[in-house]
Amino acid sequence: MKISFSDLKLPRSGALVVGVAEKKTLLPTAKLVDKNTDGALTRAIEASRFEGKKGQWLTVMGPKGVGAGRVMLCGLGELAKLSETDLQTAGGEAVGKLLTSGEKSLTVALDPLSSGRKKGLGDDQAAANVGYGAMLASYRFDKYATKKKSTELPSLTGVTVATKAHTAARRVYGGLGKVAEGVFLTRDLVTEPANVMTPSKLADACRDLKKLGVKVEVLSEERMRKLGMGALLGVGQGSAEESKLAIMQWQGGTQRQKPLAFVGKGVTFDTGGISIKPAAGMEEMKWDMGGAGTVVGLMKALAGRKAKANVVGVVALVENMPSGRAQRPGDVVTSMSGQTIEVINTDAEGRLILADAMWYTQGRFKPQFMIDLATLTGAIIISLGHEYAGMFSNDDELSERLSKAGEAEQEKVWRLPLGEAYDKQIKSDIADMMNVGGRAAGSITAAQFLQRFVNDVPWAHLDIAAMAWSKKSKPTVPKGGTGYGVRLLDRLVRDYYE
Ligand code: BES
Numbered sequence: 001m002k003i004s005f006s007d008l009k010l011p012r013s014g015a016l017v018v019g020v021a022e023k024k025t026l027l028p029t030a031k032l033v034d035k036n037t038d039g040a041l042t043r044a045i046e047a048s049r050f051e052g053k054k055g056q057w058l059t060v061m062g063p064k065g066v067g068a069g070r071v072m073l074c075g076l077g078e079l080a081k082l083s084e085t086d087l088q089t090a091g092g093e094a095v096g097k098l099l100t101s102g103e104k105s106l107t108v109a110l111d112p113l114s115s116g117r118k119k120g121l122g123d124d125q126a127a128a129n130v131g132y133g134a135m136l137a138s139y140r141f142d143k144y145a146t147k148k149k150s151t152e153l154p155s156l157t158g159v160t161v162a163t164k165a166h167t168a169a170r171r172v173y174g175g176l177g178k179v180a181e182g183v184f185l186t187r188d189l190v191t192e193p194a195n196v197m198t199p200s201k202l203a204d205a206c207r208d209l210k211k212l213g214v215k216v217e218v219l220s221e222e223r224m225r226k227l228g229m230g231a232l233l234g235v236g237q238g239s240a241e242e243s244k245l246a247i248m249q250w251q252g253g254t255q256r257q258k259p260l261a262f263v264g265k266g267v268t269f270d271t272g273g274i275s276i277k278p279a280a281g282m283e284e285m286k287w288d289m290g291g292a293g294t295v296v297g298l299m300k301a302l303a304g305r306k307a308k309a310n311v312v313g314v315v316a317l318v319e320n321m322p323s324g325r326a327q328r329p330g331d332v333v334t335s336m337s338g339q340t341i342e343v344i345n346t347d348a349e350g351r352l353i354l355a356d357a358m359w360y361t362q363g364r365f366k367p368q369f370m371i372d373l374a375t376l377t378g379a380i381i382i383s384l385g386h387e388y389a390g391m392f393s394n395d396d397e398l399s400e401r402l403s404k405a406g407e408a409e410q411e412k413v414w415r416l417p418l419g420e421a422y423d424k425q426i427k428s429d430i431a432d433m434m435n436v437g438g439r440a441a442g443s444i445t446a447a448q449f450l451q452r453f454v455n456d457v458p459w460a461h462l463d464i465a466a467m468a469w470s471k472k473s474k475p476t477v478p479k480g481g482t483g484y485g486v487r488l489l490d491r492l493v494r495d496y497y498e
């Protein structure tokens, strides 16, 4: 989708979106169109239940007197209450209605929203966010659909946001567009099937970021064996695919600034291993690399917009398969930290690979903070549904910042407790710990396990099992791989560490 910005003027063709505030208050462009069309908008409003509330839409097809082939009224509600994400939603909804409608171009006329009030969004911010929402909504993954009818394919190719603040809006959009590219990469990686997106292919996707100036290293199994990563290697040992650890570094800050570290779970397919999962729904486990996918997309976003921060992304890439060489329940593995783990359930594999990846990351990079992302537990879906990712942290400041960034981007996180009592649940009779802690508090005991591999660094664990994939579309998040976390963490970096 091509997103552009122009001065505030009516288009000669295509679709036109105009704004209507609460109580059927036509904004200036809507008023002008209403006048040019001899009251077509007013008549349409009177014939309907449209009131100008946020989220309401009303389309007038083929009105006489304007160039546009259709005029879409967008309800904005109270103008002073509009947030960045509200404007993204509006842009996204417009694209949702038009993408396969046959319409090729869309102009969103954005009248000044900020006049008469000091607080709230600037018009440049508002316009850029409409464009951002439009872009995020345009994502499709259709590379494997060879038989789609032409009427099912997208027709819309361009969105123009028409605003007096077009020069500033274009500049703001510059950065947001790069974040959208990161989100799209994450969605692509997560949606690819596991026969394509193997650990090696995912490592290649990391290497691809070299062209943006990211330094990339990929460790082989042999290298990891020398480093003592027995926990990670145990998970991958049943697979014909070689396990990898990819390390990405973006140096946008000063030489001596400590980096921010992000670690991702990249299980390219999780059968459960010998503790095999039931058949129903197992196909979903192609997106068990969602944490890694987010870290790769985040690195793309940060490098793309040349973030002024030093950032390292580490992704642990394995396939969890049953086979004659697979790890067995009861096996004891030694992690890079030296701690031993009794593998009670081979399906609790994410924490095993993260244990070594996190130990490596904090030891090598001494980061300012370390945040890990993982589709770690089914239990987090039971706890929080699909509204919030679960957050576990040893640091109040970091978790406060994550909460705020999540609210701002509407990629929300909810903090859950950690504590000694939970930690006792993973005590083992024959090793330093077990990899599972029984049925109670499954997401917490998983986090407790991870914490045993965190030294004195501010750390947060995000369990994104409910967030990485969606069966339902939202205005700026089509169904499928969501790209959750890229925007959240880009915002965290932007607001607090640049
Ligand atoms: N990848 C799964 C968690 C998961 C489940 C992600 C559903 C997305 C949707 C993870 O590796 C797993 O299997 N966890 C087990 C842990 C259990 C064995 C302690 C689970 O949640 O059942």
Ligand code: MN
Residues within 6 Å of the ligand: 270, 272, 346, 347, 348, 349, 350
């Ligand atoms: Mn599993």
Ligand code: ZN
Residues within 6 Å of the ligand: 267, 270, 288, 347, 349, 350, 375, 376
């Ligand atoms: Zn898993």
